[in-house]
Amino acid sequence: MFQDLTVPELRDMRDRKELTIVDVRSPSEFADATIPGSVNIPFFDDAERAEIGTLYKQRGMAEAKRRGLELMSAKLPAFIAEFAALPGKIALFCWRGGGRSRTTATLLGLMDIHCYRVAGGYREYRRWVVETLETYRLDKPAYVLHGNTGTGKTAILRQLAEEGYPVLDLEGFACHRGSIFGDVGLRGSNQKTFDAELLETLLRFERAPYVIMEAESRRIGKCTMPQFLMDAKESGVPIRLELPMPARVRHIVQDYRPAEHKEACLHAFKIIKPRMHTPVAKEIQQSIGQDRFDVAAELLLEHYYDPRYEHGADRYDQERERLVRARTEQEALDGVRAALPDVQA
Structure with a gap:
């Protein structure tokens, strides 16, 4: 099982150099914006994400999940190996703390690689940034x-x-x-x-x-x-x-x-x-x-x-x-x- 972290908990552990933060979103999402200090191990690359999104819109969730399982099965050993090579503890996130981060955390758990998940994903981190800056006083x-x-x-x-x-x-x-x-x-x-x-x-x-x-x-x-x-x-x-x-x-x-x-x-x-x-x-x-x-x-x-x-x-x-x-x-x-x-x- 994995444990969820709030953004303040994540930052506290990161500042103590206790963990590696992993963004499992696609490379283009990572390039657009991420939590500073993160590394990118994408659950789907950009082409795969686009394919899954199109299937979801045109043929529904079940078909999108089936195709996602096919894509992930082919690259699962290499995907897990990237996490296994990381030092220390791991905290991962996707866009909103949904399917990609939950599935990754579950797969890692099956391979005895314990990890944390950022509750709410990048969306929650961005909300925290905006609200903190709005009230910040230098x-x-x-x-x-x-x-x-x-x-x-x-x-x-x-x-x-x-x-x-x-x-x-x-x-x-x-x-x-x-x-x-x-x-x-x-x-x-x-x-x-x-x-x-x-x-x-x-x-x-x-x-x-x-x-x-x-x-x-x-x-x-x-x-x-x-x-x-x-x-x-x-x-x-x-x-x-x-x-x-x-x-x-x-x-x-x-x-x-x-x-x-x-x-x-x-x-x-x-x-x-x-x-x-x-x-x-x-x-x-x-x-x-x-x-x-x-x-x-x-x-x-x-x-x-x-x-x-x-x-x-x-x-x-x-x-x-x-x-x-x-x-x-x-x-x-x-x-x-x-x-x-x-x-x-």
Whole structure:
């Protein structure tokens, strides 16, 4: 027999590193959104799930179950072997805690592999995320990284996160860089994934003295930040980065890899092209087409991104600003580190 877990029980056991969470939904469902930290061992793959769904609609439940049994019987040994290879305890879930997770748990039990099942499945986890974020209050100060495009804010945040600082990597949650070119080379997250990653990180930092975040717009790619984070950005301690133009251009070319994503860069540029002075826009488009990406990046910074940043730079309390002027990315990282309180404070 298997035992059901509530979402708080699941998270508590996961945080104590006592179990592996398994999503038994199809690969496309898993790719769309899942419980963070899960692995995917699908009960049916996408084609099988589509076939079963069609049979259910056209010929009824009995025929769909019969075909499902045929499909599962053929791959049952390999399916069970994947679970047997997992370390520690297992908790599994499907969409709503129904047939796929119940059948998997029963099969595993017959092979003496004990497992837990997430009550209500992913649907219940998503409900918990939404309700928790709706009532969440950020009861600690935020240190907010500002700076022109190309100053390496995201790279700095990720290095600080590796060092144990309480970083909210909003662009990482959204899988988007927060600009017109933000999804170049990336597959943007949806709101479900963004919300789950954000909430899990916030709860992990409940005892931290502060959080660090970038000064993002409310919308990052396909995702929207909750109001409490917008409030934290407005009331937070601003840290503004300044980096020379050559270093910024170098960082942009390294980060966006336009040689690998030339068509995506041209597509993104055409969106903002009408907003720019015609001769400059023409030179940028030609530079991208001729693989002179450093020239294109500098022109975009000088004639589009920097003016837009300056227009919005007075939206925070400049008297509280902590300015970091640096010549290199390493100096910028050191400067931001020095502007932050000790993480143990």
